[in-house]
Amino acid sequence: MKYLDEFHDPAVARGLFDEIARTVTQPWAIMEVCGGQTHSIIRNGIDQLLPDQIELIHGPGCPVCVTPLEMIDRALAIAARPDVVFCSFGDMLRVPGSHRDLFSVKARGGDVRVVYSPLDAVELAEADPDRQVVFFGVGFETTAPANAMAVVQARQRGLDNFSMLVSHVLVPPAIDALMSSGTSRVDAFLAAGHVCTVMGTAEYEPLAARHEVPIVVTGFEPLDVLDGIRRSILQLEAGRSEVENAYPRAVRPEGNPAARRMLDDVYEVCDRQWRGIGLIPRSGWQLAPDYAAFDAALRFDVGELAVDEPDECRAGEVLQGLVKPDECSCFGTACTPRTPMGAPMVSSEGACAAYYQYRRVEVRSDG
Amino acid sequence: MADGNRGAVEIEGWTCPMPLRDQERIVLGHGGGGQLSAELIEHLFLPAFGAAASEATPTDAAVLGLAVDGGGRLAFTTDSYVVQPLFFPGGNIGELAVHGTVNDLAMSGARPLALSTAFVLEEGLELEVLGRVATAMGRAAEQAGVQLVTGDTKVVERGHGDGLFVTTAGIGVVPPGVDLAPGRIRPGDAIIVSGEIGLHGVAVLSVREGLEFGTELRSDSAPLHGLVAAMLDVCPDIHALRDCTRGGLGASLCELARTAGVGVEFHEPSVPVPEAVRSACGFLGLDPLHIANEGKLVAFVPADAADEVVAAMRGHEAGTGAVHIGIAVDEHHGTVVARTALGATRVIDLPLGEQLPRIC
Numbered sequence: 150m151k152y153l154d155e156f157h158d159p160a161v162a163r164g165l166f167d168e169i170a171r172t173v174t175q176p177w178a179i180m181e182v183c184g185g186q187t188h189s190i191i192r193n194g195i196d197q198l199l200p201d202q203i204e205l206i207h208g209p210g211c212p213v214c215v216t217p218l219e220m221i222d223r224a225l226a227i228a229a230r231p232d233v234v235f236c237s238f239g240d241m242l243r244v245p246g247s248h249r250d251l252f253s254v255k256a257r258g259g260d261v262r263v264v265y266s267p268l269d270a271v272e273l274a275e276a277d278p279d280r281q282v283v284f285f286g287v288g289f290e291t292t293a294p295a296n297a298m299a300v301v302q303a304r305q306r307g308l309d310n311f312s313m314l315v316s317h318v319l320v321p322p323a324i325d326a327l328m329s330s331g332t333s334r335v336d337a338f339l340a341a342g343h344v345c346t347v348m349g350t351a352e353y354e355p356l357a358a359r360h361e362v363p364i365v366v367t368g369f370e371p372l373d374v375l376d377g378i379r380r381s382i383l384q385l386e387a388g389r390s391e392v393e394n395a396y397p398r399a400v401r402p403e404g405n406p407a408a409r410r411m412l413d414d415v416y417e418v419c420d421r422q423w424r425g426i427g428l429i430p431r432s433g434w435q436l437a438p439d440y441a442a443f444d445a446a447l448r449f450d451v452g453e454l455a456v457d458e459p460d461e462c463r464a465g466e467v468l469q470g471l472v473k474p475d476e477c478s479c480f481g482t483a484c485t486p487r488t489p490m491g492a493p494m495v496s497s498e499g500a501c502a503a504y505y506q507y508r509r510v511e512v513r514s515d516g
Numbered sequence: 517m518a519d520g521n522r523g524a525v526e527i528e529g530w531t532c533p534m535p536l537r538d539q540e541r542i543v544l545g546h547g548g549g550g551q552l553s554a555e556l557i558e559h560l561f562l563p564a565f566g567a568a569a570s571e572a573t574p575t576d577a578a579v580l581g582l583a584v585d586g587g588g589r590l591a592f593t594t595d596s597y598v599v600q601p602l603f604f605p606g607g608n609i610g611e612l613a614v615h616g617t618v619n620d621l622a623m624s625g626a627r628p629l630a631l632s633t634a635f636v637l638e639e640g641l642e643l644e645v646l647g648r649v650a651t652a653m654g655r656a657a658e659q660a661g662v663q664l665v666t667g668d669t670k671v672v673e674r675g676h677g678d679g680l681f682v683t684t685a686g687i688g689v690v691p692p693g694v695d696l697a698p699g700r701i702r703p704g705d706a707i708i709v710s711g712e713i714g715l716h717g718v719a720v721l722s723v724r725e726g727l728e729f730g731t732e733l734r735s736d737s738a739p740l741h742g743l744v745a746a747m748l749d750v751c752p753d754i755h756a757l758r759d760c761t762r763g764g765l766g767a768s769l770c771e772l773a774r775t776a777g778v779g780v781e782f783h784e785p786s787v788p789v790p791e792a793v794r795s796a797c798g799f800l801g802l803d804p805l806h807i808a809n810e811g812k813l814v815a816f817v818p819a820d821a822a823d824e825v826v827a828a829m830r831g832h833e834a835g836t837g838a839v840h841i842g843i844a845v846d847e848h849h850g851t852v853v854a855r856t857a858l859g860a861t862r863v864i865d866l867p868l869g870e871q872l873p874r875i876c
Contacts, residue, residue, distance in 0.1 A: 159785075159857050194860020256541040371858060487551060507862035 156370030157193075165375040166198055169382055176202045177385050178334045179378060180327075180470055182320060183289075183341035184211030184499060185369045186377075191503040193371045195378075203382065206334065206470035207500035209323055209426060210341050212288040213240050214468060214492040214499045217422040219456045220316045221246040224285055226451035227314065228254045228261050233449075234277070236270040237285040238292075239263045244495050247457040267299035267313075274303065274311035283445045286313040291343040293317050293434060294408035297415035300436065300443045312445040315435050318421055320344050321352045322432035327469060328360040335470060337381035339367040339374070342396040347412075349404030353392045361390045368396040415440055424492055425465030464491030467500055474501040481505060547598075549762030550867040575697065576620035576759065579690055587692035591626035593617060594685035600678055602649065605719045606734025610652035612810060613682040615739050616761070618660050622741035623757045623813065625696040625748060626688030631657065633667040633684055638677035649680065660739040662686070688741075693752050700755040701776035703846035706822035708815045710743065710829055711837030712736070713765050714793035717807035721796065733792050738811030743834040750828040751821040759813045763867050766805035768814050769852045770866040773844075776816075780852040782842025805854075806867050816844060 181187055187207045190196055196205050209215050225246045228235035235251070242251040242263065255261040260280075264270050267284050274282035286296040296313065303311040320341055327333050340353060345366045353364045363384035367377030377395045384391060394400055414437070421433025436444045462484065463477040474480050474493065484490040486502055493499035545552040562569050571578070577593035584590055597613040614631065621628040633653065637646065657664050690696075715736040722731045740759060747754060756776070758768040765787065773780040789804045797804045811834060817825050822840055829835030852864040 157857055159859070162858050192862055193856050193858050194862055195858065197860040198858060252543045252545070253541075256543045506865050 156372045178204045180206040180335040181339040182208040182210040209468040215423040236264045286315045314445040317434035337363040339377040342368040345400040462491040474504040577624040591624045593620040596683040607737035610649035611656045614656035617684040617686040619759045621688040622744045625694040628688040630665040631686040636681040639674040698775035705816040705844040707842040710835045712788040714804040714807035716810040736811035746832045756816045760809045764806040774850045779845040779848040784854040785857045786841045
């Protein structure tokens, strides 16, 4: 992989910062939707270098953060079964459920494995037909095609010991819900580039028009993020509210048609709970009826789950951009990456963890 | 107390992390060399050992108050090696077991003399594999100029070990006049790293089951005592050294900042990161600052000696890429701050357990 340095060039960054500073005339709040963008902003200190009028609001786009607690508890219950090999991406393993996390399940003898691709879980199932292999299929539209491919392959190979616990979430309904909430302060969105690599940009057009909000499809390297901010400010200052593609090297307007066909085949849209936010209608994907045989939630009856969310945690408001992580009274004291109370403190993409990781000096001197 | 679980990063690297508060059992993160490991030492081992551990120090090797013929003091360390796979590009568990313990001694300024070797073997292990590991150890020890003087072998039932674990302990002599300790770090000290970071961790990841990816990278596993001797030759007053193993350069800086009670500031773009490491970290969502090395050190040296030390390091084969990256400061004590390429700042934290690959 090349072309990394090009998107970190300090001289080009300086030019973008300067243009942003010259253009902005009044306060604007821009939400970066994706946790990967939050990470890039905080890690590189982009927000420190922007004019004071520009506020970045960190959005709900971290799949670890928004996976509902009920789903985490269900995953923990399935993973604890002696007949199950439970496979997950790495950063789901330390997400706190009501009482424990997947690491605790593993330390108590559960067979919990980190995989790097859902297809690895299919291979495991094929290699070990006597065990039930379950893959935790979380994420936004970005991870959905590979997860869908796992189910398709499991069917092609005739595997009856593979299933997936699906908790996919979708970006456009979340933007719609935020803008319709009445409490949103967001003036423009940086849409998640890799989501659009899969899905294309068309579904954002009605959102930009209905809510009169610029939506700039943005990448993840520092210069990508800066260019997204620059284009947002240019639109805002000119009174425009359009969908703009600032990530053309990865995003085509039509997205990835082959992936989208498979997604249409494997999933169906459903209502989805977002942790800390609540139920958003038609904001998730679940396995379509044709693939229900691979649904781990149906295959494993784990009984009633007593879901228990800590009251003090303000993750919900953080995820909606209503408070900054360090405005929560638990931040850095009761709640740290070592002892997370809410999911945004867990993943490196989570806004609370990003603040904790990179901002404590500043936070300390303020407090 | 010596850093007792080197190499765990490669194995557990991906599966442990930061569990919930009040763990009742050992989780993989306790072996990760981060905060959980430190808590285990502080809250379990030291209290349990009681008065018997009153001399224990949070450094790579203990320097004992024992007189040695010809002057100097005796240094002592031990380390276990549990890397998987056993063979990886640029090295194997046997070489690591020699280099790692030699390097722990070297970080105290000691000239390594002798190592012990203890093997825990799993029933069913091919003798050919054990032979290759042992041969590698012999060759590495010979090249490093240390003797393998005693050892032990145990076998556990199949399924109760991961092929083979090695523990080495080592002794060496710290020359008169050399005193390397985090407590000697002073504000104003120059911070020097001995070369490109992230090679070992990425090389091992590239051959891990389920994650194979093509790379030309090879582990940087190498003995560092020769480099340290060259540095001490030009500046006997070097304040502290740390080899950047588990947790990477970032963890080394954090530990030294905390132990010394100083702040650390460094210029992130000055840290040498090979493009292949940067790329691998980019697509795995990892930070090169927290990737393990097995042949790199970071040094805190008096500012006026910095140029001379860097020059001496570059003249040694283990330090050709040495760079002055930062400075110890008398503010934000115990905290490490990086200045980013864009001119902003960020805090570098001690990892809790290990980094986890991101979902997307």
